[in-house]
Amino acid sequence: MRIRQAILTLSLMVFLMTGCGSTDEDAHKNELVMATTTSTESSGLLEFILPDFEAQHGIDVKVVAVGTGAALQMGKDGEADVILAHAAEQEEELVRAGDTVGRFDVMYNDYIIIGPAADPAGLMENANSEVRTGFRLIAENEASFVSRGDNSGTHMMELTLWEDAGFDEPSGDWYIEAGQGMGDVIQMANELEAYTMSDRATYLSMLNSIDLVILLEGDEVLFNQYGVMAVNPDKGEHINYPAAEKFVEWILAPETQDMIAEFGIDEFGEPLFYPNADQNVGLGRSNFRHKKQPVPFRVLRSKK
Amino acid sequence: MENFVSGFQDAFQLIITMDPEFFAIVQLSLVVSLTATLLASLFAIPFGVLLGIREFPGKWLLVRIIYTLMSMPPVVIGLVFFLLFLRSGPLGHFGLNFTPTAMIIAQFALVTPIITGVVFNGTKERGPDIQDLAKTMGASPTQTVWLLIRELRINILSAVVTGYGRAMSEVGAVMVVGGNIRGHTRIMTTTIAMLRNMGEYSLAIATGIVLLLISFVINSLLYHWQQER
Amino acid sequence: MKLTLSSIRKKYKEKTVLQIPELELEEGYFWGIIGPNGSGKSTLLKIIAGLMEATEGNVLYHNHTLNEKTRRSMTLVFQKPYLLRTTVYNNIAYPLKIRGYSKRDIHMRVNAMLEDFGIEGLRDQKAWTLSGGEGQKVALARALVFKPKLLMLDEPTANIDPSSIILLEEKIREYYAMEKPTILMVTHNIQQTRRLCNRGAFMYEGEVLDSGDVSHLFGLEANPLVQSFIRQGLI
Structure with a gap:
């Protein structure tokens, strides 16, 4: 009895699967x-x-x-x-x-630089809405900054901006590389009372659950x-x-x-x-200068 | 197919070049999962044994809860602890989110029901016989507990191995409470998830291969040890 | 060791499986406990061995309730003994170890037992590789090695090869002759009872129908029901 049931179930499954296949x-x-x-x-x-x-x-x-x-x-x-x-x-x-x-x-x-309302690096007061100055302030004060660290478009953009500010490879305890998505990174920055760079859309959609405020916006490089x-x-x-x-x-x-x-x-x-x-004209255009893609491990670095 | 081939090449290269960042990741994986499993074992083994030999009202409910927790998705456990550890949460003042400590706590919670459940199953089966023998031999309560642990050691060992495997392979809990922060809370499974998201497929596969190799070595050691006895 | 049972009753849910208003088992006798299946023989042994609690009543050991010292001077060998997952040597050594004997002492006594039972060859063999007969020999040696004053045997020779039965019976008899302990043996084998025991008790549906000298139990003075059971071999 049990065997017959098993066969029935099995053939039903096969039928369903092939059924899906034929309409595929x-x-x-x-x-x-x-x-x-x-x-x-x-x-x-x-x-x-x-x-x-x-x-x-x-x-x-x-x-x-x-x-x-x-x-x-x-x-x-x-x-x-x-x-x-x-x-x-x-x-x-x-x-x-x-x-x-x-x-x-x-x-x-556009991208925005967000951070705790206390603004320990003083971006609001001293950055004059310039990303270059803002990033320098963050690094000089060693104020915590959460980076996407995942080779995403946002991450790539952020690295270009750091380079502009004079930091080829930002590092140190204050520079936190999360390797996660934007939402996770904003959540993390919120928890750690750190700065981060986000696209405006994701930031706005999370306003309900975070305390971070916009500290720098409007610089044309944030396009x-x-x-x-x-x-x-x-x-x-x-x-x-x-x-x-x-x-x-x-x-x-x-x-x-x-x-x-x-x-x-x-x-x-x-x-x-x-x-x-x-x-749009022809193939479209780009506002970005090329930045060498960072790689996670040395192995890959030597390969490329 | 190409991704698998280059995955093996990358894995080989990662091992022979002893990439320091990669080895730090491997090391943290081992430390977090081993610590969590060890702490869970200290609690879960006696708990599972007691559960196997004692009868008390409400036991069936407790057992059912443990079985349910055994199949708890890691990401849910991660979320629970993440919310507890939030700065504004009930345990916020410890500042545990995004630390290896939080990862160990989350994995402890993940692994404890598994070890308890497996030990309980083994004890339920043979525990009463062992307990009867201890009594007929005139063993004291302490001697009885020791005899139970000694007699059930293979079952206990496989419980610990199962728990360890679960800890080492999960990504949901450590990702949520640890945050995959480079050089701080990044471990092998979160690295794989991240590399996948970056489109670095072959390096992701390479990390997976190394993870499997480590599991193979650890299991071989434990199996060997089990054969000895 | 003298055993006094008074108002013993054991119930499973609503069913009474054992009911003994009064029974005294005098010291130094070899009791055969016989009766058909499900008559409560094993339950009785388990209650006396302290593995099971009676629903009502109590057992006195030399006029005392069960204490640690008494527990250490008695043992029960099961029909299917549980052997520890280790060597034969370690199995026999276990009761001595937990009694704190010195290593040398343990070595001497265990080796003497192995020799006595003719199982020196099995000394380092893992217990789970033994046959039924070998396993029962190890279990009996493990029980006798600490010289219990009360020895309980639950069908010690059921389902075992004939040559092993002969050896086991011989060892039990020797031990009884040498140490004069109290022995309670549950068995289905009337011939075995006649061979080994000097006292007997017949149980039926949780009650002791008759007890006393073996010659009485198997004689014409016994309870008529007991006589009819024995005559028909229904035990």
Whole structure:
């Protein structure tokens, strides 16, 4: 009796699995895999705009929110159909290598330097809204600063800014490398009463649970550009290039751009992202100087 | 496939070059997990043995709670301690969040029910026989406890090995309370999670391979020791 | 050691499995406790050995309740003995170790036992590799090595090869002759009772139907129910 039951269950499972398999082919056409950085997802932007795309084209978007490094790697490996990231310089490398077809500016937000209200390094008073001065103050006072330390776009940006301030490789007990996402890092800085650099969207979305305040903003070097790229269909049969093309077209369209501009106003009184697709010329542009990618271990350092 | 091949190459290179940062990570992994397992054992072994030989009202409920805690996701345990240790939390003034101490405490809480449960199971099965023998031999209560521990040593050892394996392999709890801070609370599993997020797949695999090698060595030593007796 | 049982009653849930209003087991006798399965023989031994508590009543050992000293001078050998997960030598040495004997003393006594039981060859063998007969020899040697004044045996020769039975019986008899302890042996074997015991008690459904001299128990003066059971071999 028991054996018969087991066989029944087993064949049912096989049936279900193969059942899924047979519809897989069709499902694939209606499915778009997007690799993106965590900020677009955790801020709630994608949840806000994607239903419109899905309704217009009948395509399900599978969002894989990872660090910039992993998101770009997914593009190189052909594991995603479309990429939405914010590391223009590296993104353009993918375009040059033929991993993706073009790259377009979508929107920007800005980075801010946040920290405890007590502001032990005196950024509010003495930095004159200049990141260069602000970072110098933090380092000179050895005030705790939490860095993403995860090779993400934000991390890369932060290192460029440190370099500008005259610190090629900031180190010391005060410089805390977390190796985690933005939300975790803000939480950690809040606990340790430390400074950190965050994109405005993530910071605003966490205001309820933290005490950190904005201590430095508005410096033009804090500009944070997001770009969209369709993965090259030559990467393999499984790449859904038509859908990716539709997606790029859609996100650059004025209607979608308006939605992006609207997002966050209800909740925070200000938008979290500013659309700027209208500035696209050719392959898009970059506000970032190139910074050598830091590596976790020496092994890799010697290899690259 | 390429990631696995280069993963093995990277693992080999990490070991022979004795990368100091990597070795500090390995060392902290071992220290945290071994300390947590050791402290958990000191509490959980006598507790599991007593639970196996004593009858008392409400025992079934306690056993069920322990079994439930055995399958508690590490990240939940991490979250519980993270919230307790928050500056504004009930244990905030100890300043434990993002320290190795907090990681040890979280793993202690993770591993204790596992060791207790496995020891309890072994004791439940053979404990009453051992206890009866001790009585017929005229053993004192202390001598009885010692005899129980000695007779159940293989079961106890496998409980400790299971607990240690769980501590060494978990990432959720240490990530939350430790924060994966470079040079401070970064251990092997959090490194792997971080490298994965960076897209550094082969180095992530390499770290995983080293983690497995260490587990293999430790298990071999314990197995050997068990065979001796 | 003289044993006095008064108003003993053992209940499992609502069922009474043992009920002995009064029973005195005089010192220095070899008692055979017989009766059909489930008659409460093993329960009786466990209560006397202090492994189980009676629901009511008490057992007096030389007119005292059970204390540590008494516990150390008695033992019980089970039908399926628990052997420690170590060598034969260490098994026999265990009761001496916990009594604080010197290493030399232990060595001497254990070796004498091994020789006496003809199991010198098993000295360093792990206990879990022994056959049933060998295991029971080790268990008996372990029980006798500290010379208990009260020896309880629960079917010591059930399911064991004939040559081992002969040796075990011989050792029990020798010990009885030499030390004159009180022995209580639960058995299903009438012939064995006749061979070894000088006293007997017949149990049925938790009660002692009849007890006394072996010749009485197996004779025509015994309780008629006992006679009929024995005649039919139903014990």
